[in-house]
Amino acid sequence: MVLSSLAPQTDNLPTLESTFPVAWYAIAASHRVQSKPLGIRRLGMDLVLWRDINGKIVCQSRHCPHRGVDLALGKVATENGHSCLECPYHGFQFAPDGHCVLMPCEGKEASISPAMRVESYKVEESHGLIWLWWGNEPMADPEIPWFTELQDYPCYWADEELVWDIHFTRAAESALIDLHHFAFAHHRIAKWLGFADTKRLDSLETQVIGHHIKTQGILKSEQQDGLSFPFKNEILFPNLSVFDFGWGGIKLFVTLTPIDQDNTWLNFRYYAPFRWSFLSRLIAKIAVWFELNFVQPDDYSLLKSTVPKHSGLTENRFVRADQTIVHWHRLNKHHQQKGFRF
Numbered sequence: 001m002v003l004s005s006l007a008p009q010t011d012n013l014p015t016l017e018s019t020f021p022v023a024w025y026a027i028a029a030s031h032r033v034q035s036k037p038l039g040i041r042r043l044g045m046d047l048v049l050w051r052d053i054n055g056k057i058v059c060q061s062r063h064c065p066h067r068g069v070d071l072a073l074g075k076v077a078t079e080n081g082h083s084c085l086e087c088p089y090h091g092f093q094f095a096p097d098g099h100c101v102l103m104p105c106e107g108k109e110a111s112i113s114p115a116m117r118v119e120s121y122k123v124e125e126s127h128g129l130i131w132l133w134w135g136n137e138p139m140a141d142p143e144i145p146w147f148t149e150l151q152d153y154p155c156y157w158a159d160e161e162l163v164w165d166i167h168f169t170r171a172a173e174s175a176l177i178d179l180h181h182f183a184f185a186h187h188r189i190a191k192w193l194g195f196a197d198t199k200r201l202d203s204l205e206t207q208v209i210g211h212h213i214k215t216q217g218i219l220k221s222e223q224q225d226g227l228s229f230p231f232k233n234e235i236l237f238p239n240l241s242v243f244d245f246g247w248g249g250i251k252l253f254v255t256l257t258p259i260d261q262d263n264t265w266l267n268f269r270y271y272a273p274f275r276w277s278f279l280s281r282l283i284a285k286i287a288v289w290f291e292l293n294f295v296q297p298d299d300y301s302l303l304k305s306t307v308p309k310h311s312g313l314t315e316n317r318f319v320r321a322d323q324t325i326v327h328w329h330r331l332n333k334h335h336q337q338k339g340f341r342f
Contacts, residue, residue: 018044018261019337020168021238022135024144025257029159029267030128033057037085039072043134044260044340047121048072052083057130058096060085061119065100066092071118085118094118128159129255129267135338145211145236150253156277158284159269160292163259166303169311169332171264173325174299175254176241179219179231180321185298197221198228201321208327211237215324233324237331249273250287260340262309268292 020043027042028049037050039062046062048071064071069089077086077093084093084101093102098120100112122133126144133140164171174181180201183190190196204217213235220228232244243252253269270287272280308315313329316322 018258019339020134020258021332022139022336022338023133023238024124024131024141025134025239026129026255026267027059027123027132027257027265028130029161030057030125030130033130035076037072037074037076039070040265041259041263042132042257042265044258045121047132048085049123049130050076050085052076052096053078053081056096057123057125058085059121059123059130059132060094060098061121063118064089064092065116065118066090066103092116096120128157128269135336145240147234147236147240147242147253149234150242150251150271153251153271153273155249155271155273156280156284157253157269157271158281158288159267160288161268162266162292162296162300164264164266164300164303165262166264166300167262167310168256168258168264169329170303170306170309171256171266172238172328173311174303175256175266176235176239177215177233177324177328179217179233179243181299182219185302186295189294189298194227195219195221195229197223197226204321204323206323206327208331211331213237213324213327213331235324235328237328238335250283252287252291266296268296 025043028038028040032038033049033051037048039048048060048062050058052058062071063069064087066087067089069087071085071087074086074088077084084095086093091104092100095101098117100116103110103112122137122140124131124144127146131144183196183199187196190198198219198221200220200222202218202220207214215233216231218228218230230246233241235241239256241254251271253271254266256264256266259265268288268291270284272284274280274283313333318326
């Protein structure tokens, strides 16, 4: 029996809202969710991820409706072929659809109110990632967005993730798009690689088709004996990007998702297409380790200094080299948005 289903009184608290584009968002790497529940925060929501007896992923609100305990501290209980998430405080169990199916303190035969439930969210698992639909569920796109060139990419990959206390729009500009900052923001790495003078973005071409933004160009030195390298970048608005730097087929895939109005989760994945699997795996692991420990810390320190903390078409003075960023912001301005309150 539920004695009270009253929500806490919040009438005197200010209500603010932050919005993000309606889309599928990767919220965790598949390998992060094993036998134990995983607690995360994405899109302003505290969530818990767990797997049922068949390995199917379940995503639910993170706090027990009984007394508010973090369900990620609980365990997955399986009986008679059915799996439930068990609260660590009083043992209440919640089925994949969110309904409470057991309250031990009331006995197995107790009548359980429909109000004793957790919210369940539409998620899918694909391409080594867990995806949550941010929008009205009946309107969810039937297919998870992905890149054709990575669909059956015959090579190994390695990934790592970061959490930045950076607004989603600023993080997107840096992680998904920007290359012409390399010789400056990463001057120590650029000098070590011989690209210290590779500053000019030349032969820049950008094409927008639906939610796809395709960019190619050459980062080149204006010194006579300087180095240059061509690149290709494709973005699936709002949150997926793949880079091809012409380095023997090695590619960088990036996805990012708002945690809330101030923080962003990022996942970096390197693909290595070499013949020998052990070599591919090793190079991909080294590449992603280098990315997270040397490249991204430079970006983060500069992004922390930006004002205003969010970005858009009117917050900056863009130049020719920023045209891909401009296209991203134009799509963001006109794309359907969904908000959350905080």
